[in-house]
Amino acid sequence: MTSTASLHEFCARRGDVATPCRHCGAREFNICQALDAAQQDKLLALATRLQLGKRERLFAAGDPARHVYNLTEGAVSVSRSLADGRRQILGFLLPGDFLGLEPGESHHCDAETLTEAKVCRFERTTFETFLQDNPEVALRLLRIASSDLAQAARHELLLGRKTAVERIATFLLDLRDRSGARHLRTHPLALPMTRSEIADYTGLTIETVSRVLGRLRSGKVIELVGASAVRVLDDEELERLSGAS
Amino acid sequence: MTSTASLHEFCARRGDVATPCRHCGAREFNICQALDAAQQDKLLALATRLQLGKRERLFAAGDPARHVYNLTEGAVSVSRSLADGRRQILGFLLPGDFLGLEPGESHHCDAETLTEAKVCRFERTTFETFLQDNPEVALRLLRIASSDLAQAARHELLLGRKTAVERIATFLLDLRDRSGARHLRTHPLALPMTRSEIADYTGLTIETVSRVLGRLRSGKVIELVGASAVRVLDDEELERLSGAS
């Protein structure tokens, strides 16, 4: 069951999520950091839990933005495409991550699962009412949005100014940092996305992604464990190659 | 007085700012859209007004994030750089725009004026208290942050997947849309940024920026008015060349 394996891999929690992985229950939303138990229950009462398959779409650009979501299990890609099909992946979301907030009436990007996934879905209107009644959640969400903006800035720097090797090195380090520290050295780092998705995240082609990974492998910086896992052998070298901002 | 001229050019208001330009007074902050007159006065009482010169730095990456700002006059660039000096400009800010919000304790990017500028500065702690007491402002700010994220997404698509011509065409159209509609056809569009800054925004080099602008000019799509203004002659063609998302 490879999909389950990588799904578990991705239950590894982000740094700012306090509680350990209990199969990524809803109380571990990033937005719940600001809430006491009673408020958490109130919020959870508003949620619809959804189980999604692999490569299932949550929403597409242009869809009316009726819901917001919180990922609790699995991994999701968020992307935006040109009319001719060229695609830019904006980010990969992991459990705890929040998505779907829009300034206007419709979604401005696509969201699709990479693995099987579970999300909690909220009616946008209901959620906004909850925010009005719970300002500390609104502030927490503001902090999350600021954090997303800072990540977007790093990604813009990667896309606009980094070389292919720097992009891949940065991508691997990001993924490593966001996955649980318990996996390092022991387990290899899971790559639930295809080469095509790595390419669309880094602004490269699949061939270049493959070649760069190959070069890192022959340079003993990483070890490829099948096509969808990597073990980092030389952290310092990878850091150096990433062109640390 | 070229700097004053382009400063006025840039007082042209954004679409979502209701009131017309009265030399960009503080009541026209984007965040003020959510406030009644009494709340506006309360907010303004917390502000320090600053007058800034050309190419003056508001803050740099790594600086402790002690303040947030609202631009009221002039133009500002927000950027992020690598250790070796490669720079990516994340965006150009116009009057009404808000900046400086951070998820952590320090700024993650640089902000610098392009022209002479005026800003209202708030102590971060004071401002956060105000947000707690005025949830509708927090929600307004959340909407602004979402809008910034959507803009960042468009920029990532530009940097990762668009050709040189598409990047420049998109840049010109963005700038046109954000400047006041009253300038179109009549006045040319002011470019308060240098070629180097356009290059750092579009992820190109100054030579490529210059060449692409030259090609657009010989194709009668635009007309260059000196080096720091452009008149759009053929909107439809420019739109087509931008690879509309």
Next chain:
DNA sequence: CCGGGCGTTTGATCCTGCTCAAAGCGCGCC
């Protein structure tokens, strides 16, 4: 009115990463 400096334009050449092509291989299905 002239001279200097910086930002911009233009030209020639180079190189990184893309395109096109084909072989390899791992996974899932039967």
Next chain:
DNA sequence: GGCGCGCTTTGAGCAGGATCAAACGCCCGG
């Protein structure tokens, strides 16, 4: 356990944009 499809790797050649270099021109100060 074997087969076939789709993802990945590898190779050869190409091109878009970068780099290096030099001329232009605008703005400002003297």
